[in-house]
Amino acid sequence: MFVPPTRFAVPGRIEVSDGGAARWQTATLTEIRRETPRASTFRFAVPAWTGHLPGQHLMLRLTAEDGYVAQRHYSIASAPDDGGHIELTLDHVDGGEVSGWFHTVARPGDRVEVRGPVSGFFAWPGDRPALLIGAGSGVVPLMSMVRHRRARGLDVPLRLLVSARGPRELIYAREFGAETTPVFTRSAPEGVPVGRLAASHVAPLLADGPAGGWEAYVCGSNAFAEHASRLLVAAGQPVDRIRIERFG
C-alpha cells in the first residue's frame, strides 16, 4: 500500500460493510415528527436494511412520473439497533426539491428509495472516546452516535457541543443529557450566554479529556466546520484525529 511521503493528517478508514451500498431498496415512511420550525424527522421501514454505524449516510432518491430522478446524500439520525427502521432528520431547504417534497407532500405510507449505508469515514463504532461538535442539522449524524452509546449502555466517554441559533432551533433538544452542551448564537434561555462556539467551550474538554485523547467529529456548514476545526487544532487536538463532514 502506498504511503504518502508527506505527514499523514487524514484520519484512517473505519471498517464498515459496503454491501448495502450496491443496490437501491424501498423505504416506507412510517412516521413524521417535527423537531424545530424548519426540521422534521422522517422514520422509514426498510426491512432488508443491512445495518449501519453511527455517522454513516445514505443516498435517497425520488422519482417523478416522467422518470425524472432527484437524489441526495443524507446522514442517518437513528442508532443502528432499530429493527429494520432508519430515521432521517431533514431541514426544509428553500427551493429544495427533495426536502420540499418531504416537508409539504410526504405522509406515512409513502415509498422512496434508499441505497446504503455509504462511506465509513465519519463512522463511530462506539469503541473510542468521541468529542462531537455540530451546528444546525450537522447534529444529525452525531445524534446517531449519542443514541448508539445510550442504547448499548457504553461507558466510553462522549461529549457533544451543539450550536443552534436559539432553543427553538435546537434539534433533539428534549433528548440531550449530561453529555451535551448547547451553544446558542442568537437567543438563549434566561441565564445562558449568547455567542458563537469559542475556545472557552473546546479547551476545557481537551484539558480534561480521556487518557488517550479524543477522536473529534465535526459536522455542519463549511464555515462552521472551518471555525470548529481551527478551535480544535488551537486547543491541541491532533489534525489526524479530526473527522469533518461538511454540508455542501
Added chain:
Amino acid sequence: MNVTRGFTGRPRVADPGLPPGQYDAGDDWPVLSAEVTPELAAADWTFRVDGLVKRPRTWDWEQAHALPGSAYDGDIHCVTGWSKFGVRFAGVSLDAFLDAARPLASATHAVAYAHTGYTAGLPLADLTGGKAWIAWEYDGKPLPAEHGGPARLLVPHLYFWKSAKWIAGIRLLDHDEPGFWEQNGYHERGNPWEEQRYSGD
C-alpha cells in the same frame, strides 16, 4: 420505475452538460474535504512526480510557474450530486510535469497525494493527453485554501474527489491502488457520465 407519490421535481431543463443523477449547483461551490484545511504557504508548496518514471523530480512554486501556462474552461462534477458549469482554472497541464519525468512503459496507474496525506487513485490514461492540470488560479484569482490552494490537481472529466486538493505529488504505478475515498467504498475510476459513484457501479 418506482414513482414517488406527488413528486414533480424541478422544472426540466434539457441540459446536455449535466451527467446522470447530477443537479446544477449554480453559483455555489460546496466544500467537502474530510480533513482540516492545512495552512500551506505557496513558498512551502512542492509537487513531485516519481515512481515508474525515468527522472523523478520535485518542483517548487517558482519552478512550477516557469512551465507553460494552461487553463481549463468547463464544468466540474461532485459525486455528492452537484455539478458546476463554466468554471475557469489556470495552472499548468499535468503533461508538462509528466513529460519532464518521462513515465516508463510499465506505468499504468497513479496515486495522487496531498500535503495533508489525502490520496486518490487514477488510471494514468486519465492524467495524460490534456485531461489534467495542476491548478493554482480560480476565476483569475489565487485558489482559496478551502478549495485546495495554493495548488490542487484538476481532473475535471472524473468526479471531483479525484482532483486532490493541496496536491503534493503523483506516484506512477503498474497497478491500481485505491486512495482515500476508493478505500471508503467509492468507485475506482469515477466517470460521472457512467455514474460510477460507488464500488461496483
